[in-house]
Amino acid sequence: MRISTFARSAATPAASLALAVALLGLPCATSPAHADGNAVLPVEAYGDIVVDDIHRHVFLSDPTGDSVVVTDFDGTVIKEIENADGAFGLALSADSSTVYVALRDAGAVAALSTDSLTESGRWTTGEGSQPQHLAVTGGKVFFGYGATGSGRIGSLDPAAATPVELALPAGNGWYYAPELTASPAAPNTLVAGELGLSPATVAVYDAAGGTLARRAHAWNPGEGGSSNLRDMAISADGKDVILASGSPYKHQAFKLGDLSASGTYTSDAYPNAVAVAPDGTVAGGIDGFYEPDVYVFRPGTQTPFRTYEFAGSTDYATLRPNGLAFTADSTRLFAVTDTSAGDIALRILVDANKADAxxxxxxxxxxxxxxxxxxxxxxxxxxxxxxxxxxxxxxxxxxxxxxxxxxxxxxxxxxxxxxxxxxxxxxxxxxxxxxxxxxxxxxxxxxxxxxxxx
Incomplete structure (x- = not known):
């Protein structure tokens, strides 16, 4: 799970028409074009995305191709890191020196150096443990792991004599390996959620000192409930967790203190991704063919000031679950999409935190x-x-x-x-x-x- 750590120019037909109207002395309205990007990725599948702003790299995991692909901020592939069996969840260390990757098929968590883009460490989590989701908080790397019917949370402290701890906290289990999210905006806080189940289940833990103590728990949260959880992100003020669930057809916010309802972000069917920028901007994505794919909001507002539609006249692109991530300066939003050709692409959305004028x-x-x-x-x-x-x-x-x-x-x-x-x-x-x-x-x-x- 990603953790918030925070030109080309061409005259469009609309702009040409506006200029022609202007030359006639008639009312003229224009707003500038902006240069977004789109790069097809050399992957067979998609697991997770994390952004390293220090090196201006984007890391994307491929659980089928057993690799982690690294691109620059324009989508150009820098390196494919191989021998990453079942590479799934990703998390960036607080100092941006390391990207951790959950190796589902190897039963391990690996460390990738953000300087050399090579593996710098690997820790086994046990045979058949299937670690899938990662988050860094409380001085440790937490991972959601376990086969169907036996999901749990474990932790990794590379500096400890016994680096890996399993079954945290004692007595707390999940049906699937839980999705995890954390943010420096909410220190020592870990949020866990169960993906794909109806109703959804979410829990908040205190992770001070690297231990876990459950603070809040919600089954079927929100008015009318919540089903088919796909993604989560913590708000920039550290007060809420925002859920992207297949139902209801909006992005819901809940207070980290007790998981009571805090607000909603109006999107459409079926929410599948959410990302929060350091400046508070919220991007909510959906799995939809006929509606905009991404809705961008100011924090705490219900109406988006910007939307993105990825499908073109010949390309029926759709957003991947858990497929959104912001840069630390909040201006650039990355979106992972399917394409009608069967590829997986990285969309680079420039100035995503700014409204058109x-x-x-x-x-x-x-x-x-x-x-x-x-x-x-x-x-x-x-x-x-x-x-x-x-x-x-x-x-x-x-x-x-x-x-x-x-x-x-x-x-x-x-x-x-x-x-x-x-x-x-x-x-x-x-x-x-x-x-x-x-x-x-x-x-x-x-x-x-x-x-x-x-």
């Missing part, structure tokens, strides 16, 4: 010299814009492409703004208005042209 401009088609002309505009976004947002304004023309900077305009609370000018010569003047963007919004720009005639 759209500028719309309107101006008279013609004006006369030395008369005041007015360009009006609106700046809108699905995520509220900051009070007093400003846009820059330039004027080009009427000859030799001379660019003149005009005073900035302040955007009113309703998103409107006004630009005035008094051109003195005849010819065509083009006004370009730009919003620089901010921590929550992407940049946007638009142009409109006016013909000044006698």
């Amino acid at each position: 759209t500028l719309a401009l309107s101006a008279p088609a013609t004006s006369r010299p030395n008369r005041t002309l007015t360009v009006t505009g609106t700046l809108t976004s699905p995520d509220p814009l900051p009070a007093g947002a400003q846009v820059s304004v330039t004027r080009t023309g009427p000859a030799d492409g001379i660019v003149t900077e005009l005073p900035t305009a302040t955007v009113a609370a309703d998103g409107t703004f006004t630009v005035t000018d008094r051109p003195s010569h005849t010819g065509t003047y083009t006004y370009r208005v730009a919003f620089a963007g901010d921590a929550h919004h992407r940049p946007a720009s638009a142009e409109v042209s006016v013909s000044v005639q006698r």
Whole structure:
């Protein structure tokens, strides 16, 4: 289980149309294109994903191909680490020096050096133990293990005289090897959940000192219950755990203290993935053909400010369970998808924590010299814009492409703004208005042209 540790540019048909409209002096609305990526992976199956921001690497496990694939942040494969029998769950050490991998078919947990991208250690968890899910907290690596009907939690402390402990805490068992998640935002806390069962079961443990003591337990959590758990993540403030379950058709949040309901994130059928960025952004994914695949939210809000649809006209891509992960700067979201060709791909979603902004401009088609002309505009976004947002304004023309900077305009609370000018010569003047963007919004720009005639 991943643990939160926290250009190309081309004119689209829509942008070309907007420019053509602008040249006619009619209302014009544009927002900038952004360069997301998509890379087919050399894997037979997918287990887990973890992001190493120090080395700018993404690790993905392949339980069928017995390997861990390492890519850079653009999806280019750097290395395939082999001899990883049944490689499944992944977890990054607190200092980012090691990626731990659960070797389901070898009955072991291995350590991979993030510097050399080679195996640096391996610890057996017992014959037939089948370790599958990992999380780092409380100074140890915890692993969910066990065959069907005998799931348990164990721990690994590489520095201890007896590195591996099994059956933690005593008397607590699971039907399947439990999924695990942890986060530095909630120190010494481990969350465990049972995947694929209806109803779902979730438990929260205190892991201080590397021991486990159950803090909270919920069977069929939430109003109306929860079934077919697929993924979990802890909120950036360390107060909630967010579940992606096949039912209900939304992502649910529960308080880590007692697993009482804390809120919901509106998505669609069937939730199968969730990731939380250090800045609090929540990405919830679903297993769906006809709806957006990923929904992106501000923390504690019910309405997404961004969605992603992976299916194209010829590619019916769907999101893999447990297939989302953010970078530490919160700007890049990785998504693991199936493709209609039968491959597994890594999607690189740039500026995923930022909402689009759209500028719309309107101006008279013609004006006369030395008369005041007015360009009006609106700046809108699905995520509220900051009070007093400003846009820059330039004027080009009427000859030799001379660019003149005009005073900035302040955007009113309703998103409107006004630009005035008094051109003195005849010819065509083009006004370009730009919003620089901010921590929550992407940049946007638009142009409109006016013909000044006698």
